[in-house]
Amino acid sequence: xxxxxxxxxxxxxxxxxxxxxxxxxxxxxxxxxxxxxxxxxxxxxxxxxxxxxxxxxxxxxxxxxxxxxxxxxxxxxxxxxxxxxxxxxxxxxxxxxxxxxxxxxxxxxxxxxxxxxxxxxxxxxxxxxxxxxxxxxxxxxxxxxxxxxxxxxxxxxxxxxxxxxxxxxxxxxxxxxxxxxxxxxxxxxxxxxxxxxxxxxxxxxxxx
Amino acid sequence: xxxxxxxxxxxxxxxxxxxxxxxxxxxxxxxxxxxxxxxxxxxxxxxxxxxxxxxxxxxxxxxxxxxxxxxxxxxxxxxxxxxxxxxxxxxxxxxxxxxxxxxxxxxxxxxxxxxxxxxxxxxxxxxxxxxxxxxxxxxxxxxxxxxxxxxxxxxxxxxxxxxxxxxxxxxxxxxxxxxxxxxxxxxxxxxxxxxxxxxxxxxxxxxxxxxxxxxxxxxxxxxxxxxxxxxxxxxxxxxxxxxxxxxxxxxxxxxxxxxxxxxxxxxxxxxxxxxxxxxxxxxxxxxxxxxxxxxxxxxxxxxxxxxxxxxxxxxxxxxxxxxxxxxxxxxxxxxxxxxxxxxxxxxxxxxxx
Numbered sequence: 261x262x263x264x265x266x267x268x269x270x271x272x273x274x275x276x277x278x279x280x281x282x283x284x285x286x287x288x289x290x291x292x293x294x295x296x297x298x299x300x301x302x303x304x305x306x307x308x309x310x311x312x313x314x315x316x317x318x319x320x321x322x323x324x325x326x327x328x329x330x331x332x333x334x335x336x337x338x339x340x341x342x343x344x345x346x347x348x349x350x351x352x353x354x355x356x357x358x359x360x361x362x363x364x365x366x367x368x369x370x371x372x373x374x375x376x377x378x379x380x381x382x383x384x385x386x387x388x389x390x391x392x393x394x395x396x397x398x399x400x401x402x403x404x405x406x407x408x409x410x411x412x413x414x415x416x417x418x419x420x421x422x423x424x425x426x427x428x429x430x431x432x433x434x435x436x437x438x439x440x441x442x443x444x445x446x447x448x449x450x451x452x453x454x455x456x457x458x459x460x461x462x463x464x465x466x467x468x
Numbered sequence: 469x470x471x472x473x474x475x476x477x478x479x480x481x482x483x484x485x486x487x488x489x490x491x492x493x494x495x496x497x498x499x500x501x502x503x504x505x506x507x508x509x510x511x512x513x514x515x516x517x518x519x520x521x522x523x524x525x526x527x528x529x530x531x532x533x534x535x536x537x538x539x540x541x542x543x544x545x546x547x548x549x550x551x552x553x554x555x556x557x558x559x560x561x562x563x564x565x566x567x568x569x570x571x572x573x574x575x576x577x578x579x580x581x582x583x584x585x586x587x588x589x590x591x592x593x594x595x596x597x598x599x600x601x602x603x604x605x606x607x608x609x610x611x612x613x614x615x616x617x618x619x620x621x622x623x624x625x626x627x628x629x630x631x632x633x634x635x636x637x638x639x640x641x642x643x644x645x646x647x648x649x650x651x652x653x654x655x656x657x658x659x660x661x662x663x664x665x666x667x668x669x670x671x672x673x674x675x676x677x678x679x680x681x682x683x684x685x686x687x688x689x690x691x692x693x694x695x696x697x698x699x700x701x702x703x704x705x706x707x708x709x710x711x712x713x714x715x716x717x718x719x720x721x722x723x724x725x726x727x728x729x730x731x732x733x734x735x736x737x738x739x740x741x742x743x744x745x746x747x748x749x750x751x752x753x754x755x756x757x758x759x760x761x762x763x764x765x766x767x768x769x770x771x772x773x774x775x776x777x778x779x780x781x782x783x784x785x786x787x788x789x790x791x792x793x794x795x796x797x798x799x800x801x802x803x804x805x806x807x808x809x810x811x812x813x814x815x816x817x818x819x820x821x
Contacts, residue, residue: 320727320782320789320791321767321780321782321791322711322723322727322791323723324769324780336757336759336769337769339757339769340756340769340770340771340778341778343755343756343771343778344771344776344777344778345776346776347583347755347771347772347773347775347776348583348776349583361778361793364713364721364723365713365721367715368715368718368719368720368721416748417583417773421576421577421580421581424580424748425747425748425749428748428755428773429747429748432746432748432755432756432757435757436757439757439759441757441758441759441760
């Protein structure tokens with residue numbers, strides 16, 4: 261077991277100086293965009309390194325929002341929960357349940373924090389229900405005794421297997437506007453012919 | 469009640485019987501045996517749970533279900549009867565001797581309409597572990613959607629028959645131009661030996677098997693062994709990559725579970741990849757509204773439409789990071805990995821970080 265300090269690279273020198281001043285022997289891992297450096301009294305198996313141009317750039321987003329996050333970030337994750345509920349043909353999405361899946365600190369959150377986060381989810385749901393998911397979802401805001409929930413009135417999963425992908429794609433396009441972005445470039449509409457499409461048959465062999 | 473051994477014997481007779489003849493043992497039409505691996509999520513992981521899900525699926529598909537033996541079921545339709553072995557309540561095997569196209573249609577409808585069912589998705593390394601002497605190999609790489617045109621290799625259809633299929637794969641894999649197209653779509657093998665019996669078995673990456681000749685029991689053993697390895701693979705993915713959050717005392721939180729990193733084995737146009745991946749159609753069946761966060765870096769809080777589970781995907785030109793939710797099925801990751809091998813680059817693999 262060895263202590264490890266993980267810091268942004270621009271404050272590395274300050275951290276190292278402070279550790280030295282207090283007589284603390286510890287590894288320091290500093291990171292910055294496209295850069296990582298591990299140095300200090302490294303134990304066996306954990307060799308010092310400097311890496312630039314690492315392919316793993318942004319740190320993985322394990323905890324993506326909290327109760328103070330801006331609405332658009334919360335809306336993105338609520339949209340995912342709605343999509344998952346639609347795929348399972350759930351008629352109802354309980355907002356407190358969705359909150360606990362979106363924000364994993366939910367169980368540790370204070371009552372006021374929970375109220376604040378639920379209020380954000382309701383705002384997001386209201387906005388989506390009035391715009392890209394109009395006629396698809398409806399918010400029941402709840403009261404003191406009734407939990408807030410989203411009623412799912414329509415889902416692409418109810419289409420037949422041929423119409424289903426187009427319905428999901430349509431929903432994604434509409435939501436992209438609400439979530440303030442465009443999707444990735446769709447595949448070209450003019451695919452190259454495959455040899456399978458040309459039906460060459462055995463003519464070449466017969467002519468030989 | 470039908471004994472499982474008697475059922476296997478009937479299928480062996482069906483493989484050897486003349487096509488178009490009468491029902492074998494009053495149960496099975498003559499023909500090669502098509503086996504499909506199905507991954508099931510019954511509400512309760514038990515024989516009763518599997519029975520309940522199977523019966524609901526049969527109703528949805530207009531099939532009549534009948535119990536033949538312990539965890540062994542017949543599903544009768546207008547054109548053919550299929551048989552489902554739910555001995556393993558999560559990894560079922562569907563057997564049928566009717567036309568492969570009819571069997572595939574039923575399986576496609578079953579998984580498209582029931583989020584608790586999926587097929588198996590065998591990555592290249594696992595498919596090549598099929599028992600026996602490999603003598604048939606099929607490569608069917610198709611990267612139209614994810615790579616687009618102007619690629620050195622865009623589509624391949626290679627069918628090899630002979631005793632040295634591995635040599636062909638090594639040959640193609642050693643050339644950087646063609647290595648990315650060496651996705652293994654199907655492997656054919658002679659399984660068993662003269663002492664216990666022989667069978668000709670073909671396995672493909674979507675968990676489909678055909679026993680074309682010989683003793684079905686021998687083929688069934690080889691299928692079981694591959695299914696066992698697949699189960700270990702899927703459960704291993706879940707054990708390692710499901711990100712689980714647990715409260716720590718009163719105010720903390722522990723995060724357990726790794727981020728799965730999939731390396732493409734090449735540099736890709738991320739925008740193109742993202743555009744082709746979230747079309748909500750087969751084979752990926754992923755839905756998301758992806759977001760660009762930097763030059764050639766995208767993220768997507770996606771939904772796996774097969775099972776209705778959320779997952780987070782983070783893209784760079786050479787790698788994809790996947791974060792599974794505590795409930796997300798390992799089969800989701802297996803499907804993504806296997807299909808990226810078939811449709812992006814055969815060298816795509818999970819890497820340990």
